[in-house]
Amino acid sequence: MHSRPKFLLFVLLLLVAGFGLTLYKHFALGFPLWPGEKTQVWTIEAKIEFMARDEPALVSFALPNSPPGMVILGEDFASPNYGFTEIKLHDQRRAQWSSRQAKDKQTVYYRLDVYEKAGEKESLTSQQPTSIQSPEFDEPFRTAANTLVDDLKQHSSDTRTFTLELLHTLNDENPSQNVRLLLGDRPGENFKAKLAIDLLSLAKIPARKVRGLFLESGRRRQALKSFIEIHDGKQWRLFNQTTTEEGVPKHFILWQRGGSSLLDIEGGHRSNVHFSIIENSHSARNIAVRYGKDEQAALVDFSIYSLPIEEQNAFKSILLVPIGAIIVVLMRILVGIRTSGTFMPILIALAFIKTSLLTGLFIFIFVVSAGLLIRSYLSHLNLLLVARISAVIIVVIALMAGMSIVSQKLGFSQALTVTFFPMIILAWTIERMSILWEEDGPKEVLIQGGGSLFVATLAYLCMTNRVVEYLTFNFPELLLVNLAFILLLGQYTGYRLTELRRFQPIAETEVNINNPLNNNDQAASNDNVLRKP
Amino acid sequence: MFFASPKQLRARGIMGMNRRNVDYVAAHNPRHLYPLVDNKLKTKLLAEQAGIAVPKLLGTLQYQHDVRDLHSQLLPHEKFVIKPAKGSGGKGILVIAEREHEIYFKPSEEAISHEMLEHHVTNILSGLYSLSGTPDIAMIEAMIEAHNIFDAYSFEGVPDIRVIIFKGYPVMAMLRLATHASDGKANLHQGAIGVGIDLATGRALHAVQHDRPIYQHPDTQREFSELHIPDWDKLLPLAAACQEVTGLGYLGVDIVIDKNRGPLILELNARPGLAIQMANGTGIAPRLQQIEALSHEQRDAEARAKISKELFCRAP
Numbered sequence: 001m002h003s004r005p006k007f008l009l010f011v012l013l014l015l016v017a018g019f020g021l022t023l024y025k026h027f028a029l030g031f032p033l034w035p036g037e038k039t040q041v042w043t044i045e046a047k048i049e050f051m052a053r054d055e056p057a058l059v060s061f062a063l064p065n066s067p068p069g070m071v072i073l074g075e076d077f078a079s080p081n082y083g084f085t086e087i088k089l090h091d092q093r094r095a096q097w098s099s100r101q102a103k104d105k106q107t108v109y110y111r112l113d114v115y116e117k118a119g120e121k122e123s124l125t126s127q128q129p130t131s132i133q134s135p136e137f138d139e140p141f142r143t144a145a146n147t148l149v150d151d152l153k154q155h156s157s158d159t160r161t162f163t164l165e166l167l168h169t170l171n172d173e174n175p176s177q178n179v180r181l182l183l184g185d186r187p188g189e190n191f192k193a194k195l196a197i198d199l200l201s202l203a204k205i206p207a208r209k210v211r212g213l214f215l216e217s218g219r220r221r222q223a224l225k226s227f228i229e230i231h232d233g234k235q236w237r238l239f240n241q242t243t244t245e246e247g248v249p250k251h252f253i254l255w256q257r258g259g260s261s262l263l264d265i266e267g268g269h270r271s272n273v274h275f276s277i278i279e280n281s282h283s284a285r286n287i288a289v290r291y292g293k294d295e296q297a298a299l300v301d302f303s304i305y306s307l308p309i310e311e312q313n314a315f316k317s318i319l320l321v322p323i324g325a326i327i328v329v330l331m332r333i334l335v336g337i338r339t340s341g342t343f344m345p346i347l348i349a350l351a352f353i354k355t356s357l358l359t360g361l362f363i364f365i366f367v368v369s370a371g372l373l374i375r376s377y378l379s380h381l382n383l384l385l386v387a388r389i390s391a392v393i394i395v396v397i398a399l400m401a402g403m404s405i406v407s408q409k410l411g412f413s414q415a416l417t418v419t420f421f422p423m424i425i426l427a428w429t430i431e432r433m434s435i436l437w438e439e440d441g442p443k444e445v446l447i448q449g450g451g452s453l454f455v456a457t458l459a460y461l462c463m464t465n466r467v468v469e470y471l472t473f474n475f476p477e478l479l480l481v482n483l484a485f486i487l488l489l490g491q492y493t494g495y496r497l498t499e500l501r502r503f504q505p506i507a508e509t510e511v512n513i514n515n516p517l518n519n520n521d522q523a524a525s526n527d528n529v530l531r532k533p
Numbered sequence: 534m535f536f537a538s539p540k541q542l543r544a545r546g547i548m549g550m551n552r553r554n555v556d557y558v559a560a561h562n563p564r565h566l567y568p569l570v571d572n573k574l575k576t577k578l579l580a581e582q583a584g585i586a587v588p589k590l591l592g593t594l595q596y597q598h599d600v601r602d603l604h605s606q607l608l609p610h611e612k613f614v615i616k617p618a619k620g621s622g623g624k625g626i627l628v629i630a631e632r633e634h635e636i637y638f639k640p641s642e643e644a645i646s647h648e649m650l651e652h653h654v655t656n657i658l659s660g661l662y663s664l665s666g667t668p669d670i671a672m673i674e675a676m677i678e679a680h681n682i683f684d685a686y687s688f689e690g691v692p693d694i695r696v697i698i699f700k701g702y703p704v705m706a707m708l709r710l711a712t713h714a715s716d717g718k719a720n721l722h723q724g725a726i727g728v729g730i731d732l733a734t735g736r737a738l739h740a741v742q743h744d745r746p747i748y749q750h751p752d753t754q755r756e757f758s759e760l761h762i763p764d765w766d767k768l769l770p771l772a773a774a775c776q777e778v779t780g781l782g783y784l785g786v787d788i789v790i791d792k793n794r795g796p797l798i799l800e801l802n803a804r805p806g807l808a809i810q811m812a813n814g815t816g817i818a819p820r821l822q823q824i825e826a827l828s829h830e831q832r833d834a835e836a837r838a839k840i841s842k843e844l845f846c847r848a849p
Binding site: 384386491493494503504506507 | 538539545656810811
């Protein structure tokens with residue numbers, strides 16, 4: 001072992017690479033480590049209704065731009081009788097539905113699927129504020145506004161605290177006289193938001209209105225909530241104007257920024273828009289694959305997922321072979337089970353996957369036993385090796401055909417799966433077992449045949465395990481981990497389990513070189529001593 | 534107890550299969566040297582060149598058309614053995630102990646016609662007995678006549694002695710005796726008896742059948758304690774010399790003792806089995822370590838055999 005440290009370093013590298021990539025995919029790309037993990041997906045439906053004037057109609061509707069903390073999975077604009085285009089206006093995505101002729105009540109739908117993903121940054125944060133337009137206040141409102149702003153400035157240290165103070169003041173249960181004057185009677189949410197922005201502008205703070213939707217499952221006829229966003233000189237800060245909380249709340253989708261309208265209708269009137277929200281769960285893995293593809297993550301883009309579905313399915317079973325291999329290695333090196341043909345059990349296990357375990361075991365035992373019977377006749381003919389194996393192959397095919405036909409006639413469709421067994425492997429197994437029978441007797445055939453079936457069954461159980469199947473396909477980098485373990489096992493020099501049994505008689509005897517044979521032969525032993533040089 | 538604990542086995546120096554494969558076979562036997570021992574014809578020619586005693590080669594048959602010459606090749610010989618050069622585990626070996634013109638007789642007195650003999654040779658040439666199934670060569674060798682001393686211990690066949698040679702030093706030896714249960718074959722896992730032999734004296738130490746201790750031959754009822762291998766002082770250096778011939782560091786040497794010629798090298802094995810430990814009732818690992826601890830000075834086979842005798846003497 002001239003380079004043991006090098007070997008261990010290599011194994012360690014494989015382990016780190018394998019586990020590292022797996023963890024990266026889990027944490028960065030959101031691949032779940034267990035099958036069947038679900039992600040909440042919110043389906044938001046905006047229902048736009050208006051009365052058409054029997055003339056060309058154009059509906060323009062603001063759409064969310066990559067909302068913070070959310071990933072858009074898909075959008076659907078389908079509305080019958082309307083043509084659709086998506087445009088971008090002042091950094092704002094808008095949907096436009098148009099129709100030549102619209103009459104009476106019209107409905108247009110926009111559907112959006114999103115899921116929440118922590119740390120998902122929005123792309124608009126770098127946006128710079130536009131110049132502030134001085135708000136227009138009439139007397140006596142102007143004096144009241146100026147007094148309020150001056151007052152708040154004294155109580156705050158920076159733009160952020162100013163905004164917080166302002167929102168507190170506006171939401172005060174016992175507002176001061178100035179505030180009561182500015183708010184008027186029973187102020188609406190929108191009015192409050194507009195007032196807050198006007199007052200912020202008066203204080204020379206860039207501010208804008210933000211609208212968004214709280215996501216709660218099963219809600220219907222929801223309206224967008226107004227938020228306020230200010231620029232503190234470095235970045236935009238979002239405030240909930242009613243609760244005065246800062247930042248994007250949980251389960252909240254930011255729909256639109258700035259003062260432009262949410263909905264414009266040409267050729268219609270009495271328009272309104274309602275949102276309904278449904279929560280459903282999707283396979284987290286499917287979402288992660290889709291997200292990875294959208295993001296062009298190299299690990300997903302250059303992976304098995306980029307293959308056509310048919311090849312993906314082929315890889316699903318190919319990637320299971322290493323699992324079978326490590327089972328064979330474990331059974332051989334740690335346990336010491338004798339099998340007929342080193343990797344034959346893997347191929348049998350792959351056949352079991354297609355046939356199901358019990359049917360597979362039955363078919364295998366039947367075909368091999370029948371094959372052995374016929375092969376024993378062939379051995380009387382003294383055929384040459386290649387001819388004999390070819391003859392066995394034909395016998396195996398005949399057996400398979402016979403089995404399929406008889407089972408079909410008898411109505412056991414399970415036995416039809418016999419075709420999934422690799423016939424060359426069956427033929428070689430029969431040949432090897434037959435030679436074994438002749439040379440070492442039926443006991444050895446039972447030991448090796450039983451060993452093969454045991455290992456094949458174990459490999460089958462591992463390969464069909466849902467978690468194993470999921471991990472091998474979705475985290476092919478775990479192959480490196482498997483490889484590392486096989487390399488380590490390849491250097492294992494300890495005892496096999498079966499050796500503990502085999503050498504047990506030696507362990508039982510005393511550690512004593514004076515064994516019974518020589519004790520009986522004391523005279524001769526003495527003689528030996530005398531003869532020694 | 535059904536199972537021994539690994540600790541118990543380690544305490545007795547037992548070497549397991551994994552340890553043998555990784556630390557001895559893989560570490561001391563370069564792959565490119567395997568053909569020297571896997572092909573018995575090559576082994577035999579190399580050994581003859583080195584002056585090592587081997588059973589006499591009477592002829593070889595390599596191609597199918599050579600089979601026509603079989604008759605003329607065999608004409609002068611009364612007793613002979615036909616074996617495949619690449620056979621393993623005694624497969625394909627045909628022993629002819631007697632002949633009457635065209636009728637040959639196995640030691641079991643089963644009669645064989647010349648056609649059957651030709652067919653057997655054809656099978657050998659086609660690779661029926663070679664492990665990889667590749668075309669093979671048939672060797673015709675002089676039959677070995679077992680030393681009288683084994684008459685009382687052997688049921689059919691010639692007993693052979695397996696000596697493990699590590700770095701040229703003999704480390705352990707056993708005698709393999711066919712039994713009725715093993716059907717005349719000398720394979721331990723088929724029921725042959727393994728008798729551990731004291732390296733210093735050539736005396737029997739311990740015997741096993743089916744990995745369990747046994748004290749007398751099941752067919753002849755003879756006590757193994759009386760067994761003493763003749764020509765032991767000649768046999769050990771002969772076995773040790775096989776290291777130079779092959780260059781293999783961990784080697785199993787199979788030796789037979791001919792009534793007239795004494796010890797002869799029968800075949801060599803680059804992956805000798807572990808049953809020798811059972812036969813000796815002790816592990817081989819400490820002995821291998823003792824050899825590794827020896828100084829690296831060059832010694833001839835005679836000197837190495839002498840050192841082994843001193844190191845591994847088991848007689849009290």
